[in-house]
Amino acid sequence: xxxxxxxxxxxxxxxxEFAEKYKADFPILKQQINGxxxxxxxxxxxxxxxxxxxxxxxxxxxxxNANPHRGAHTLSAxxxxxxxxxxxxxxxxxxxxxxxxxxxxRNTTESLNLLANSLEALVxxxxxxxxxxxxxxxxxxxxxxxxxxxxxxxxxxxxxxNYRIPLSELKEKLTKKTKIFSISQMSNVSGVINPVKEMxxxxxxxxxxxxxxxxxxxxxIRTDIxxxxxxxxxxxxxxxxxxxxxxxxxxxxxxxETLPPxxxxxxxxxxxKEQGSxxxxxxxxxxxxxxxxxxxxxxxxxxxxxxxVGLDKIKEYELExxxxxxxxxxxxxxxxxxxxxxxENRGGIISFNLKDIHSHDLATIVDxxxxxxxxxxxxxxxxxxxxxLNSTGRIxxxxxxxxxxxxxxxxxxxxxxxxxxYGS
Amino acid sequence: MDLDSVxxxxxxxxxxxxxxxxSLDDADLSEHGHxxxxxxxxxxxxxxxxxxxxxxxxxxxxxxxxxxxxSIMIDLIKGKSIEEALELVETFIAxxxxxxxxxxxxxxxKDAMALKNISNMPAxxxxxxxxxxxxxxxxxxxx
Numbered sequence: 001x002x003x004x005x006x007x008x009x010x011x012x013x014x015x016x017e018f019a020e021k022y023k024a025d026f027p028i029l030k031q032q033i034n035g036x037x038x039x040x041x042x043x044x045x046x047x048x049x050x051x052x053x054x055x056x057x058x059x060x061x062x063x064x065n066a067n068p069h070r071g072a073h074t075l076s077a078x079x080x081x082x083x084x085x086x087x088x089x090x091x092x093x094x095x096x097x098x099x100x101x102x103x104x105x106r107n108t109t110e111s112l113n114l115l116a117n118s119l120e121a122l123v124x125x126x127x128x129x130x131x132x133x134x135x136x137x138x139x140x141x142x143x144x145x146x147x148x149x150x151x152x153x154x155x156x157x158x159x160x161x162n163y164r165i166p167l168s169e170l171k172e173k174l175t176k177k178t179k180i181f182s183i184s185q186m187s188n189v190s191g192v193i194n195p196v197k198e199m200x201x202x203x204x205x206x207x208x209x210x211x212x213x214x215x216x217x218x219x220x221i222r223t224d225i226x227x228x229x230x231x232x233x234x235x236x237x238x239x240x241x242x243x244x245x246x247x248x249x250x251x252x253x254x255x256x257e258t259l260p261p262x263x264x265x266x267x268x269x270x271x272x273k274e275q276g277s278x279x280x281x282x283x284x285x286x287x288x289x290x291x292x293x294x295x296x297x298x299x300x301x302x303x304x305x306x307x308x309v310g311l312d313k314i315k316e317y318e319l320e321x322x323x324x325x326x327x328x329x330x331x332x333x334x335x336x337x338x339x340x341x342x343x344e345n346r347g348g349i350i351s352f353n354l355k356d357i358h359s360h361d362l363a364t365i366v367d368x369x370x371x372x373x374x375x376x377x378x379x380x381x382x383x384x385x386x387x388x389l390n391s392t393g394r395i396x397x398x399x400x401x402x403x404x405x406x407x408x409x410x411x412x413x414x415x416x417x418x419x420x421x422y423g424s
Numbered sequence: 425m426d427l428d429s430v431x432x433x434x435x436x437x438x439x440x441x442x443x444x445x446x447s448l449d450d451a452d453l454s455e456h457g458h459x460x461x462x463x464x465x466x467x468x469x470x471x472x473x474x475x476x477x478x479x480x481x482x483x484x485x486x487x488x489x490x491x492x493x494x495s496i497m498i499d500l501i502k503g504k505s506i507e508e509a510l511e512l513v514e515t516f517i518a519x520x521x522x523x524x525x526x527x528x529x530x531x532x533x534k535d536a537m538a539l540k541n542i543s544n545m546p547a548x549x550x551x552x553x554x555x556x557x558x559x560x561x562x563x564x565x566x567x
Contacts (some may be wrong), residue, residue: 357488358486358487358488359487360462360464360486360487360489360548360551361431361487361488361489364427364430364545364547364548365427365431368427375462376461376462376463377462377463384463390463390465390485390486391462391463419427419431420431420436420488421436421440
């Protein structure tokens, strides 16, 4: 064994310890499903919560809960403080300049709907919206409907044989009429990471507004929004250890200020008269109704946890785990992987099929072994159609997954084949 | 969960080698059924002789449960009247919803009784009932 190999083995062991150490913080992962120790490989759909997040939400509800921004009473003031502290934490997490650039929403879907609704004020007939065929339905439908309402042209970018969208494709599709360019940071099907910074620069050169869907990106990739220079950035708390029902829309302040509000009602007004009203300043203008304060508090705790683990370490370890799984899956002649086999610009999502077995049957049978994976079209029907796939199975990692879990998952694939009368 | 009670030999056989999976020449009626959330997709084709379903077949793609359920359903309804077929559809759906549990009552479903255990798997119920809902839509059109 050369010293280089020796070093590699050591690294692997430390990676394993890294995951085991953090996994212990997640109570839900300590249970059996169908008589087997749970393996949770559906992190692209939602992630699990560490004790610190559960405690933060619990503590908020036990000691602070009140409607923020309203009452003169002490709890209301504390709830307001908790909510605004969470906003400041999110601001720091993506290195935004100002707290009022952080709008709390329910999730990425709501953030993108808000945008497509409010941006209607800035587009006119004949303008173009550019997205990619890789997008989740939530980054397609809002734009599709905006295009229908205002008679705009909706154009798509397509990936090459290597599953990546080449920058040349973007250069070709961008025109002077492109008003909005919206792109995912990472595909929830193939795991491909888009070069969003380079893409944003090209789109800005043509005068387009740049929207980045960070649902899969924010939990796994350190994102500095000022470096990335997107005009808008959307992500969900529940895909990064936080609660469901809390999401974020970042927008550059000068842009958010020019946009009309999306939802209307309490909390977002300045003066309301019988005819006509004026709106509150940012960020309240975009946060009508009682907000999800416990969600925001949970998201803050999640970010604090992620910062302690370190996003760079998370990405490095997930890549190591992905490489491990890909290497083994490549060797199985009955596995067809729907995504790149190399590790360049790639995250911990692997979509695949077993020959002659539908992904739903696959998911059901591995579930009987206590392993949670996703099957279906992953809310990305245009991409599935592009790749001529009806459905795929999908495993998606987070830093609490281990190589031992990958091994057990691979063993379960043999079981799937057995049930269907193939192999051994 | 006992996999053997779901992926039974009968279901696996219908999934792999369904004699009912082909298109029909000169079908009187063709009905498309689709599970948008999971992509199971079938087209059911029917031929009628007066009030009787004289011939039936399907094409499409989907999981073993959806494909086997379709094939078993076709075996069951061939030669039945529209009214009888609709009644069988209702019985099958009631079985999957656990509204009917009485073996005597379910006996008329014959091989389709093999799908009873799907009722314990909420995530797969839609796979099992797809073809039955599709048949119901088709027969409603015919009536």
